[in-house]
Amino acid sequence: MEQLCDVADECVLQCEMIVEGEMKVYAIQVEIRDINDNAPSFRNAETQVKVSETAALGWRYPLAEAHDPDTGSNSLQRYELSGDEHFSLAVQTAPDGEKRLELLLAKALDREEAAFHELVLTAVDGGDPERTGTARILVIVLDANDNAPEFSQAVYMVRVREDVPVGTVLLTVSATDADDGMNGEVTFSFQKISVKAYDIFHLDTETGVITLVRSLDFEESDSYELGVQAKDGGDHFDTAKVSIEVIDVNDNAPEMAVTYWVSLLW
The missing domain is CATH 2.60.40.60 (Cadherins)
Known part of the structure; x- marks a missing residue:
């Protein structure tokens, strides 16, 4: 279906059939229904993000979205973020309906406590059973001169x-x-x-x-x-x-x- 109909919610093929012996042409409509045969996927399996340890709470960083060629309920439905309490996920919906994904700083950072934070971003579709795709996010905490000798x-x-x-x-x-x-x-x-x-x-x-x-x-x-x-x-x-x-x-x-x-x- 993905090859014939791209991302259309409804896919109907118009064709004609000739019955042998009758020499009569019949118009036929063939409806192609999507099945959940694709999992969401990210273009990059790993993303590196650099942030200063003095970054204020609410700091945001845009993330690339996943892609799912399926349509309707089988398409991409939601995102989940796991791995660290310092970060959360913010999903903004633009006026045109496009979803914008952002990494949000939820807890203050301290490079001396942790110089790296490893997160996993998961994209989930609406199929039954659900299919998922993941991407790894490595947050590198940049040092600030916040300690004295x-x-x-x-x-x-x-x-x-x-x-x-x-x-x-x-x-x-x-x-x-x-x-x-x-x-x-x-x-x-x-x-x-x-x-x-x-x-x-x-x-x-x-x-x-x-x-x-x-x-x-x-x-x-x-x-x-x-x-x-x-x-x-x-x-x-x-x-x-x-x-x-x-x-x-x-x-x-x-x-x-x-x-x-x-x-x-x-």
Whole structure:
């Protein structure tokens, strides 16, 4: 029927018949009735949809409709969406009767909770039994910079002998950011440091390693406090304190102080 009548609800073929011996022509109408011999189908078996994790509730995305060559009640009747509570299906009927299919955001997204959502869109016809066709929808959640870096410790403490050689790694500060890509890339810097300490300690901006670049001297200073900052690819940051205690070693010889007393006898 689909080949002869396309999508017509009623299909009638007009033809003529000649009865042998009578030489008489009879007009005949042949009505072709549709049967549910086709299932709905989607042009693409899989669709990828990208949406920001900050998208507002009610965000919509148009979806391609299914096609069913059957007619009448055997044709496509409804759609169903399964797989995730974050999304629902909206079917809009245009003035000309055409149905427009849209994916609707029903619950707020969080990429750190789920970076992907897999949905199944099902098209159902009205036959008995029903025939169905499915398409897979993969929703990719795009990251937004909604997380700040976090140091593993609020205070880092280290005790160092004053005779450790220059180039020694004293400690490593570390911070993590739950965001993805540039939003999750953390760089380190000194946020608060004295001029003297800046000449003694070096902080690697990428690894957080603090090394000694000038010799320590307990007699010059027995402790240092440094403020460090971890910043992501946006404007979010965290701060921590580094406390360095310098341990004295026996690197100075005793110095004798002699006081002379002069006694005068008269």
